[in-house]
Amino acid sequence: MSRHSGARGSTRLDDRLQSLQDARELGEGVVPDEALQEAFDVLERASSRRSLSADHTVVGFFGATGSGKSSLFNAVSGAEVATAAARRPTTSEPLAGVWGATGSEALLDWLEVGNRHQAAAVDGFADEQTGLILLDLPDFDSTRAANREIVQRMVGMVDVLVWVLDPQKYADAALHNGFLAPLATHGAVTLVVLNQVDRLPAHDVQPVLDSLHAILAGEGLGQVRVLASSAVTGAGIPEVRAAIRKVAVLRQAQSRRLDADLTKAAEDLRRASGEGEAAGVRAAAKTRLAEELAQAANVPAVVRAVGQSYRLESVRRTGWPVTRWLSRFRPDPLRRLNLRRDAPAELNRTSLPPAGAPERARTDAAVREFADSASAGAPGPWRAAIRATARAGRDRLPDALDQAIAGTDLGANRKAWWWGLFNIPQWLALLTVLGGLGWLGVLAGLAYLQLPVPEVPRVEGWPVPTLMIAFGLVLGIFLAITGRFIAAGAARARAARARRRLNSAVAGAAQELVVAPVEAEIARLAAFNKALKKAGPG
Known part of the structure; x- marks a missing residue:
């Protein structure tokens, strides 16, 4: 490379x-x-x-009891290591054969291998320049728990795994299910050696190898190289050495092992x-959620109160002055709900009735429907997380919606331009009536006192004072009735504006407490899948 x-x-x-x-x-x-x-x-x-050290390749020999693993290790390593290993009746702790001591100490410390042997050069296999560490490890099926723990740890740490099998137990389920199958992604750094082939008749060697190949292929390890050997006769030892030397010389085993670990x-x-992407938050689902929450938060009641309050205020401003004061005895619906504010930030709560069971059920159903829609297609754990996120926001919604409504400018203190236009002629009409009544009163007083009564002007035979009274009354009544019609239309318009603002406020609360957290969770899933894709094989 x-x-x-x-x-x-x-x-x-x-x-x-x-x-x-x-x-x-x-x-x-x-x-x-x-x-x-x-x-x-x-x-x-x-x-x-x-x-x-990147200059050393760590090769671990793994095998079951009786597989001849240590004998194969000695045969591959040479006489010096064989002498050191012979002092151990069984493999109870890792033994390292090291070619190239410089830089190997820290690596062996990390591997927790204390039994180290400076191996002699073996022609055509390894010397000080090779940078090779062979590990003879305990049996993976040892009755000692400590030995099995060492094997489990080393399986995850060595650069190259050499699995030593024997003809009698090469199909052992404990080996294949416990180690080989879970490491199907590690085929590039795995070597399988069928040892002790000297115990098989010559004509049975290839069928056994074929059977082993088929088993490995079924476990996703069809590309793994399988060699036959005998530590007793030396058959296959050169091939095993050549395979190990190749990975050591290329110095790719470490990166390939890490590559395989990352893939797995x-x-x-x-x-x-689980696999899959969430459907995501759609505009229609957000709209549906906001509509349902608006209903649950009594927005329609507030909208009605806005219209009623406007009509009541219009009567107070444009009604017949003699009777309009009676409207002051009618309570303002908005003030009753604490929504007619005299100062912009005076209130942060309404007097709307607290959410009862129907409202809570409607809120729950709306949030659940929204979360289900947004999480559709997501893997199980992520769908549960998205739903949980939506539920977490749901618990804070009643208070947040109440504050959103309380903080919405409903235009309750905004005066209508037409009130003044109607109010001026109303008072003029009243003054006209009062002028006519006063005129007639003066005439009646003069007659009562037997004083000369001046002639009253007439129009078409009707006394002017009487006409003033009639005209003032008719005009006042006409303005009052017309004002009510105008107020009804204007009230609908103001209620519509209030509905839009309230719905916007409710949508904002839903966005903050439900929609945004759900969107963040969906974005997290997308980022997770993207990161996994990048972490996988290229």
């Missing part, structure tokens, strides 16, 4: 690691903790491994999360 291609590969790996970290953070609180912890462990291992972690996160 060229220096530039290696740099590109490193950059790609960095991007994938960052994407996995992003996906893990985005999935917190939604994806099951076990999957998140596994991703965290992968990131921790990747960070630690990349900070250690991303797939595990996706499997735990």
